[in-house]
Amino acid sequence: MADVATPRRRPRRRTAEGGRRLHSAGSAVVVSLGGLFIAMLLNAPGLHKSATIQPQGWKRDAALAVTGPLESVSGALLLDRPRRAIKAVLGRSEDDEIDTTVVVAPAPDEPAVDDTPAVPPKREKFSPKRKLRLWIAGDSLVVVPGESLLRAAAESRAIASVGKIDGRIATGLERPDVFNWFTHIREEMRSKKPGAVVLLFGGNDDHGFMTGLPEGKEIGSFGSQSWQAEYRRRVAGIMDTIARSGAFVVWIGLPISRDAAQTQRYDTINAIVQQEAAKRPGRAAYLDTYFFFAGEDGGFAEYIADDTGRLVKMRAEDGVHFERPAGDLIAEKVLEQLEERYDLTSWRKSS
Amino acid sequence: MLFPTATFSIFFMVVLALSWLLMPRGERWRPFMILASFVFYAGWDWRFCFLLAFSVVWNQVFAIALHSRGEERTRKLLLAGALTGNLGLLAYFKYYDFFVTSTNNLFAFVGVDVPLEARSIILPVGISFFTFMGIAYVVDVYRRDFEPVGFGTFAAYLSFFPHLVAGPIVRPGELIPQFSSPRDPRYVDTSRAFFLIGTGLFMKVVVANYLAANIVDEVFGAPNQHSSLEVLVGIYAYAVQIYADFFGYTNMAIGIALLLGFTFPQNFDAPYSATSITDFWRRWHMTLSRWLRDYLYIPLGGNRGSSLFTYRNLMLTMLIGGLWHGAGWTFIAWGGIHGTALVAERWWRGRPGFVERPWTTGRRAWHRFVTFQVVCIAWIFFRSDSFADAWDVIVRLFTAWGEPSPLVTGGVLAAIAVGIGSQYVPRRLPLAIMARFSRLPVPAQAAVLSLALLVTHAMGPEGVAPFIYFQF
Numbered sequence: 001m002a003d004v005a006t007p008r009r010r011p012r013r014r015t016a017e018g019g020r021r022l023h024s025a026g027s028a029v030v031v032s033l034g035g036l037f038i039a040m041l042l043n044a045p046g047l048h049k050s051a052t053i054q055p056q057g058w059k060r061d062a063a064l065a066v067t068g069p070l071e072s073v074s075g076a077l078l079l080d081r082p083r084r085a086i087k088a089v090l091g092r093s094e095d096d097e098i099d100t101t102v103v104v105a106p107a108p109d110e111p112a113v114d115d116t117p118a119v120p121p122k123r124e125k126f127s128p129k130r131k132l133r134l135w136i137a138g139d140s141l142v143v144v145p146g147e148s149l150l151r152a153a154a155e156s157r158a159i160a161s162v163g164k165i166d167g168r169i170a171t172g173l174e175r176p177d178v179f180n181w182f183t184h185i186r187e188e189m190r191s192k193k194p195g196a197v198v199l200l201f202g203g204n205d206d207h208g209f210m211t212g213l214p215e216g217k218e219i220g221s222f223g224s225q226s227w228q229a230e231y232r233r234r235v236a237g238i239m240d241t242i243a244r245s246g247a248f249v250v251w252i253g254l255p256i257s258r259d260a261a262q263t264q265r266y267d268t269i270n271a272i273v274q275q276e277a278a279k280r281p282g283r284a285a286y287l288d289t290y291f292f293f294a295g296e297d298g299g300f301a302e303y304i305a306d307d308t309g310r311l312v313k314m315r316a317e318d319g320v321h322f323e324r325p326a327g328d329l330i331a332e333k334v335l336e337q338l339e340e341r342y343d344l345t346s347w348r349k350s351s
Numbered sequence: 352m353l354f355p356t357a358t359f360s361i362f363f364m365v366v367l368a369l370s371w372l373l374m375p376r377g378e379r380w381r382p383f384m385i386l387a388s389f390v391f392y393a394g395w396d397w398r399f400c401f402l403l404a405f406s407v408v409w410n411q412v413f414a415i416a417l418h419s420r421g422e423e424r425t426r427k428l429l430l431a432g433a434l435t436g437n438l439g440l441l442a443y444f445k446y447y448d449f450f451v452t453s454t455n456n457l458f459a460f461v462g463v464d465v466p467l468e469a470r471s472i473i474l475p476v477g478i479s480f481f482t483f484m485g486i487a488y489v490v491d492v493y494r495r496d497f498e499p500v501g502f503g504t505f506a507a508y509l510s511f512f513p514h515l516v517a518g519p520i521v522r523p524g525e526l527i528p529q530f531s532s533p534r535d536p537r538y539v540d541t542s543r544a545f546f547l548i549g550t551g552l553f554m555k556v557v558v559a560n561y562l563a564a565n566i567v568d569e570v571f572g573a574p575n576q577h578s579s580l581e582v583l584v585g586i587y588a589y590a591v592q593i594y595a596d597f598f599g600y601t602n603m604a605i606g607i608a609l610l611l612g613f614t615f616p617q618n619f620d621a622p623y624s625a626t627s628i629t630d631f632w633r634r635w636h637m638t639l640s641r642w643l644r645d646y647l648y649i650p651l652g653g654n655r656g657s658s659l660f661t662y663r664n665l666m667l668t669m670l671i672g673g674l675w676h677g678a679g680w681t682f683i684a685w686g687g688i689h690g691t692a693l694v695a696e697r698w699w700r701g702r703p704g705f706v707e708r709p710w711t712t713g714r715r716a717w718h719r720f721v722t723f724q725v726v727c728i729a730w731i732f733f734r735s736d737s738f739a740d741a742w743d744v745i746v747r748l749f750t751a752w753g754e755p756s757p758l759v760t761g762g763v764l765a766a767i768a769v770g771i772g773s774q775y776v777p778r779r780l781p782l783a784i785m786a787r788f789s790r791l792p793v794p795a796q797a798a799v800l801s802l803a804l805l806v807t808h809a810m811g812p813e814g815v816a817p818f819i820y821f822q823f
Contacts, residue, residue: 014538018782020789025371025536027793028610035800042805086809147572154575302471309459311452317473324736
């Protein structure tokens with residue numbers, strides 16, 4: 001009998017701790033790719049929203065070109081249902097919705113608010129027994145001054161926050177698709193009924209890409225007349241929404257930033273807000289922050305010397321956001337604005 | 352480029368496939384991985400790629416010089432030069448403004464004007480991590496524990512993107528030998544890799560972000576607006592948040608490296624189950640603890656002297672460890688609290704006649720509880736921007752009991768419970784899950800992975816919050 005060669009055996013599977021099998025690199029690539037692809041289908045509504053709210057540019061275009069069809073396929077195969085179910089259980093069904101409706105009050109060339117009194121209203125009194133209800137909202141820039149304001153408010157004892165600081169990263173008035181402040185402010189004014197509102201917007205609005213435009217309307221680049229007119233309409237609309245609820249708004253202006261070109265763009269936004277606030281005495285006030293944070297040469301300064309000569313870090317490393325001492329300074333000025341409009345201290349004398 | 356983003360996913364899929372294709376040919380794999388890592392790093396700020404390149408060249412030049420010299424005096428001088436370069440980078444980019452403001456404010460206190468100006472220097476992401484790895488390389492070569500490797504291998508080691516921006520701090524002896532020979536493409540620990548990536552994503556995207564947004568930022572932002580209960584839960588929540596954030600990042604880093612065929616050391620071992628601060632530091636950021644022990648504590652003299660000498664070394668190590676985390680006095684205070692606790696434990700155990708009692712369930716639970724409270728007190732300083740802010744938190748902790756606590760919700764308590772509970776999961780459970788996963792056919796593995804990504808993505812907030820340790 002002829003010798004029969006021993007049949008070649010596959011190498012034994014190698015295992016690691018706990019008896020788990022080791023797999024080939026090809027398997028790692030296939031599982032990763034397959035897992036990611038199925039996950040993209042399952043998460044398609046969220047991915048499409050993430051693509052939509054990106055800054056304008058080729059990355060957004062490319063992302064939309066991929067996630068748009070992906071969302072259609074996911075919807076057709078009902079693969080978006082599990083995600084919607086999880087969102088519903090968490091009470092966050094609206095997370096994946098893209099709402100670009102900009103509902104604002106009449107255009108600024110019309111009377112802003114019919115019932116706006118010609119003279120500022122009387123200073124209303126507040127005390128620890130009857131506190132002024134305060135709501136703080138805006139983009140990420142509002143968070144640090146908002147925290148300072150809440151601390152100062154707690155010390156004043158005549159002001160109560162109606163809730164958390166509503167500071168939303170990467171949002172603004174240009175892009176309701178990222179976050180619709182117009183709808184949100186209306187709802188919050190209705191549900192929380194604040195007496196005073198502190199806003200800071202514009203940190204992400206210094207470019208020309210605006211969504212939520214009226215049907216058929218087109219606007220020019222950032223700072224153009226048409227851009228300014230639309231931005232003005234939005235700012236005025238928010239001020240009027242707040243005024244109609246009987247509240248007073250303090251709108252914090254954008255600070256000087258490390259980037260000189262950005263500072264110039266911020267100036268454009270600040271000018272619009274300042275002009276609109278000036279049209280609404282007793283209903284809105286604008287707080288100019290530019291010179292709080294300019295250095296001795298008038299330019300950007302991350303550190304500023306205080307009255308005692310101590311160097312204080314005012315601005316974050318990104319050259320835009322605030323540090324705590326800057327927040328405290330803004331809070332102090334906002335409180336002064338609120339004091340002008342409301343009587344927040346006379347209770348101390350009577351108590 | 353953050354790990355839990357679509358951009359990174361695309362980047363990684365390309366790198367994963369190409370890395371395995373090029374793996375058999377090291378001369379091609381190394382330049383490819385260096386390029387991939389620099390592309391990854393350029394995602395933050397391309398200008399800092401020059402800094403990373405400088406660190407590679409500086410450490411390699413000194414390592415080769417150290418290896419080729421015999422006389423001890425020259426070698427010491429060379430080591431001092433290498434360390435000066437590394438620490439100089441850190442000093443300039445991380446501590447310059449801190450030094451200037453501290454000096455200025457100290458002199459302003461006594462009425463003297465110091466002509467030093469802060470420079471608003473941008474901190475390059477990951478500088479503390481790759482600088483420490485560079486120091487480890489030259490010191491190991493100086494000690495003759497390690498021989499310098501080729502430029503390409505060292506560059507691949509220092510810039511390897513899975514550990515580049517927030518660790519773990521991988522020692523030369525742990526990773527460079529893996530770069531010296533091709534990884535075997537037949538045996539990749541994929542189930543562990545996917546498990547680590549999945550759990551890491553969940554801890555970061557769901558647990559850490561949820562706690563940050565729903566209680567931690569609120570409480571530490573304006574403590575006097577919140578009740579004592581909210582402040583207490585907020586402190587515990589921060590303890591869980593920072594653990595979930597850093598543990599999550601590390602898990603992802605280790606899992607990503609595993610898929611590429613490389614093994615990183617463990618960085619966490621259930622730190623909140625520690626029974627003492629000494630035990631805590633064996634379990635928390637383990638790669639940093641080992642680095643501090645081997646490259647700082649032992650060179651300072653370690654415990655090779657009197658008790659007081661050992662206490663001094665412990666304290667110095669922890670103070671410097673605190674400063675490593677951030678250029679601020681609150682970080683130094685954080686290190687000081689841990690250093691004091693370590694000294695106190697060492698003194699307690701070193702008393703004449705001290706006998707370690709056997710552990711009982713109750714005694715172990717009590718020690719764990721007390722240790723966790725000390726760790727949490729230290730976290731207050733770590734999280735606060737200033738001593739005044741930390742003091743506000745501490746005062747509020749005792750002065751507002753009985754006030755409404757709307758931030759203490761079921762969701763917040765559940766997230767804290769997940770974070771703390773994860774410390775007590777029996778070791779056999781994840782092993783069993785990984786073993787079960789590894790036996791699934793490939794399509795089923797992909798399906799399980801996609802379900803994990805679905806849950807994490809759906810439960811997480813919109814957008815991606817940066818990792819806490821990126822700022823260090």
